[in-house]
Amino acid sequence: MNPAAPYEILREGWHLKLADGGLTPGLREAVVAQALMAARGELGASRRRSRHANTWQLRIGMGAVKLEIFVKLLDAPRGFDVIKYLVRGVRANHVARVTQQMNDSGFLAPPLLVYGRDRVSGREVIVTPRADGDGPLRTLKALRAGAIGRKRAVLRALGAEIARLHRCGFVHGDLTPFNIFFVRAEPPRFILIDHERTRRLGPIGGRRRALRNLVQLGRFDLPGLGKTDRMRILAGYSAMCGRRERRRLIRRVNAMLRRRIARDGVARMEDNPARGATVT
Numbered sequence: 001m002n003p004a005a006p007y008e009i010l011r012e013g014w015h016l017k018l019a020d021g022g023l024t025p026g027l028r029e030a031v032v033a034q035a036l037m038a039a040r041g042e043l044g045a046s047r048r049r050s051r052h053a054n055t056w057q058l059r060i061g062m063g064a065v066k067l068e069i070f071v072k073l074l075d076a077p078r079g080f081d082v083i084k085y086l087v088r089g090v091r092a093n094h095v096a097r098v099t100q101q102m103n104d105s106g107f108l109a110p111p112l113l114v115y116g117r118d119r120v121s122g123r124e125v126i127v128t129p130r131a132d133g134d135g136p137l138r139t140l141k142a143l144r145a146g147a148i149g150r151k152r153a154v155l156r157a158l159g160a161e162i163a164r165l166h167r168c169g170f171v172h173g174d175l176t177p178f179n180i181f182f183v184r185a186e187p188p189r190f191i192l193i194d195h196e197r198t199r200r201l202g203p204i205g206g207r208r209r210a211l212r213n214l215v216q217l218g219r220f221d222l223p224g225l226g227k228t229d230r231m232r233i234l235a236g237y238s239a240m241c242g243r244r245e246r247r248r249l250i251r252r253v254n255a256m257l258r259r260r261i262a263r264d265g266v267a268r269m270e271d272n273p274a275r276g277a278t279v280t
Helices: 025-039 080-088 091-104 148-167 206-218 227-238 243-264
Strands: 007-011 014-018 053-062 065-074 114-118 124-129 180-183 189-192
Touching: 007 025, 014 025, 014 091, 025 053, 025 065, 025 114, 025 124, 080 091, 091 114, 091 124, 148 189, 148 206, 148 227, 206 227, 206 243, 227 243
Parallel strands: none
Antiparallel strands: 007 014, 014 114, 053 065, 065 124, 114 124, 180 189
């Protein structure tokens, strides 16, 4: 069942869409206020700066109700990205649409609370609640604290989940340990975030785009995750393939990974996530 359509407001030149998200009117208004403060540059240094966006992690409260949110402010399209924008449309609308499609297909992806575009500057904003679960895969604390057998099972389950994502016709645009949250459950579950570049697989180049997800994930040097562990992710991915196809897939991914590392090097990550700001 599709959720109720978000209602729209116009604030300070921003055309914003507000999803229900189970929020009270007061809390929803507080979320909008944080989005506009980010646009005005009033939130201070961001938690993370990517090539095209700043992201803040905030905690807001209305009485006894507390909510942790991520506010992502996307830069206006520039250069070749303008052409992509003309073809694909507003990025925030795309994220809302693909997130709903993924949820309908049984994947875990945080809903959008507020999203929209500044009509003058072309910037966009996306606000989501913090993903539930034990934390992003990049920390690996939940895995390091468990038994070796549990760790192996989780890694294979991750590979299987990525394979299921591709079989359902989705390819994640930035499948890194930043964007995968681990959920301690049986069987293990994973929450996928950051869907500005998540797309449906097309008939042309779809296979290569899907395998690039494995390359994106495999090039990171994570504490507690060795080469053999990364192969377990690939083993979970290829488990449904025949033996010959499985060997071909592993060779192709490894070749793509070697080329990527030769070009960009191994991506190294700190084990301690940045702390978010608090708003009361």
